[in-house]
Each structure stands twice: as structure tokens, then as C-alpha cells.
Amino acid sequence: MAEFLLALFVFLTLHSIPAIPAIRERLLFLLGRAGYFSLYSFASILALAWVLYAALDVDHIPLWQPSAWQAWLTMIAAPVGVFLVLAGLFSVNPLSVSIRQGQKPGSIVSVTRHPVLWGFAIWALGHLVANGDVRSLILFGGFALFALGTIPMIEKRARRRLGDQWQRQSAKTSILPFAALFTGRTRLSGDTPIATATVATAVLTLWLLAGGHAALFYADPVLLATAQ
Secondary structure, three states, rough: HHHHHHHHHHHHHOHHHHOHHHHHHHHHHHHHHHHHHHHHHHHHHHHHHHHHHHHHOOOOOOOOOOOOHHHHHHHHHHHHHHHHHHHHHEEOOOOOOOEEOOOOOOOOHHOEEEEHHHHHHHHHHHHHHHEEEEEHHHHHHHHHHHHHHHHHHHHHHHHHOOOHHHHHHHHOOOOOOOOHHOOOOOOOOHHHHHHHHHHHHHHHHHHHHHHHHHHHOOOOHHHHHHOO
């Protein structure tokens, strides 16, 4: 448990760096934008892998009994979450988290102006439902709370940074997914980042369901979903 909590602490601390302007700007100055995001992405992947594998060594203390519908829910929620994360990272989005610069938001922003954070939370909550034990509550519950809890801070920073442009850019989007679409404030359209995220999500999902997830995490979601 100690290693698991340490790994989780390192992961959450690492993902707090973008929220501290002084540290973020210093790293951008030293590494350049491409170098910063490359190094940050690599460190994030390593930290996430450490967290997940450290969690495998934690004793299993169940909170509820698993069932097939929970696995099905995860197999729906996880790809949706991955798609939102990838589409958000690949798209220009001055309103929230992105690895691209620019003023005109990508099409995914019409769904929500925080696609990366919502995607991470949806992915985490989907896995929490299917696992239903103490370590998963700490791990995936912690991920979801961190992602959703970051939204108010990102909103405040974007308002301050964009100034007069905030109202114009935020008018056609929403914090809650699909709220702006349902109220008619914007329309859904496609673009290259959405297409790229769709293909990448499909390939990754198929690989995980074909045995990749079982090989990495010793759990076969298809087997769990079809178990009687």
C-alpha cells in the first residue's frame, strides 16, 4: 500500500505542475514548448504506469460484488473517456488543457470546453464501477476527483488570461458535456483532431479487448462482461 500511495502522490503532484504558472513558464522557457510537452507526456505515462502496477500489489478488499453489466459499462465509458482525452489534447483549446497553441478552438470544444479533464474522469469512474474494491476507490476515485476538481481552477485561469475574449469563446461551449449542444448554442462538427482521436481510440480499444488489457493488467474485460 505504501508504494501505491507514493506512486499516486507522485502522479497527482506531476499533474499539478501545469496549474502553477511560475513553474510551468520556467520549464517552457528552459525546454521550449515541444520539449516541455514531450518530456511531460513521457513522465506522465511513466507515472501512470507506476501507479497502475503498484496498485496490483495492494490487497483486494471488495466493496461490492462484480457483475457483467459493470464490465459492459466500463467498455463503453473507457473508450469515450480516451476519445475525449485524445481529441482534447490534439485540438487547439485556449479555454482548457491542450498541447496545441492557437485562438480558434477545435470542434471537440463544442462538446465541452474541458474534454481532457472530463475524459479522464469518465475513464476513471468507468473503471471504478467495474472493480469495486478499496484500492480502485482510492485509485480511480482519486483520479476522477482530481480531474473534476481541477475544472474551477482552469476556468479561473482562462478567464484571467483571455480577458475580453472569454465571453466570446466560452459562449459556444459549456462546462458540462453536451450542454451547449442541447441548448442550441453551438453545433457539432468534425475536424482533423476528432478524426485522429477516433481512429486512435478505435485501434487502442480493439487491441485492449483482443488481449492487450489482459496482458498488461491481468484482467480480461470481455471475459468479465460475458461471465454468467
